[in-house]
Amino acid sequence: MSPQTRISARVGSIAESATLAVDARAKALRAEGRPVIGFGAGEPDFPTPDYIVQAAVEACSVPANHRYSPAGGMPDLKAAIVAKTRRDSGYAVEPANVLVTNGGKQAVYNTFAALLDPGDEVILPTPYWTTYPEAIRLAGGTPVDVFAGADQAYLVTVEQLEAARTEHTKALLFCSPSNPTGAVYPPEQVAAIGRWALEHGIWVITDEIYEHLLYDGAQAPSMPVLVPELANTCVVLNGVAKTYAMTGWRVGWMIGPKDVVKAATNLQSHATSNVANVSQRAAIAALEGSLDAVEEMKLAFDRRRRLMVEMLSAIEGVHCPVPQGAFYAYPSVEGVLGRTIRGSTPQTSAELAALILDEVEVAVVPGEAFGPSGYLRLSYALGDDDLREGVGRIQALLGEAR
Structure with a gap:
């Protein structure tokens, strides 16, 4: 061999x-x-802020946290994610729309694995976070790069997206604020991209992990809030890592249509089971606490x-x-x-x-x-x-x- x-x-x-x-x-x-x-x-x-750490310390001594919990996430954490999503972006969802994952990376992979079949193409605005194309390929899809350089402030246009669209296009990956560039799409451009995706029946996977890190008055509205009709073909990715300095705690989530979330939950039940319970308890404290x-x-x-x-x-x-x-x-x-x-x-x-x-x-x-x-x-x-x-x-x- x-x-x-x-x-x-x-x-x-x-x-x-x-x-x-x-x-x-x-x-x-x-x-x-x-x-x-x-x-x-x-x-x-x-x-990580002290009040979050203290919640984790207290959770360690609760016997229920020493056992398996639901693969899709603790009900209390799902409820906190629902409340936080409505508070921060105005997006109204239900617990059945939420899957708690082992960090944002698992949310990315779960989403692509639930949506893609071999031959499906995902339009990927470039520069992109290094994990996106690899997760797409692992899920059997094909990333299609659409590049916007410094002369465009790293913001792709609808015209560029349309030029990259083919009969095999299944989804668009959208990230604002962006890793790696720090670029933020203005609301009117977010809405235009959302309407374009809706018109052509293209799924949108929108990564909002940096939603609170904005400067100079920039805004980063959630795409399904600006284009509500998109909700049935949109998955929102997020987590506590960047906002609350919790990269090592490994708590992320995906929000999407119930059938997609159920399929991704089935996958996660075989891949990893539940996210560590102490980390989930810490995430609840983070989401329900102050943003000071x-x-x-x-x-x-x-x-x-x-x-x-x-x-x-x-x-x-x-x-x-x-x-x-x-x-x-x-x-x-x-x-x-x-x-x-x-x-x-x-x-x-x-x-x-x-x-x-x-x-x-x-x-x-x-x-x-x-x-x-x-x-x-x-x-x-x-x-x-x-x-x-x-x-x-x-x-x-x-x-x-x-």
């Missing part, structure tokens, strides 16, 4: 998460004593956002659109590629990212992880001092380009 045939073609074709790989390498180098600053991980640097801690985190992210954009924009050959959401900057570095830096002449953003790590010990994620080359993703969910030092090192290195 050859090494190639030991692993299934389906799984063997999947690439590892580029963002997690960059983060892991940065941590490994730091463990060796190297002063690496990592801009790779998409997770808040703040601790979230606002404090957002103030820090906003300050760092402005600092990062200012510093990156000062580098010759770098163009950095101002992100209006999430906690990422996505500068174009096409003006740097092909120039010589310390004896090397990087031709791709992957080569440039490797050079930055090797020469000044700063970890960034290259654009190839999210679509075309020519870009870098930097998370500003890290301390102010590290941000200033890390981007300062990049400034000094790229300032040597000739």
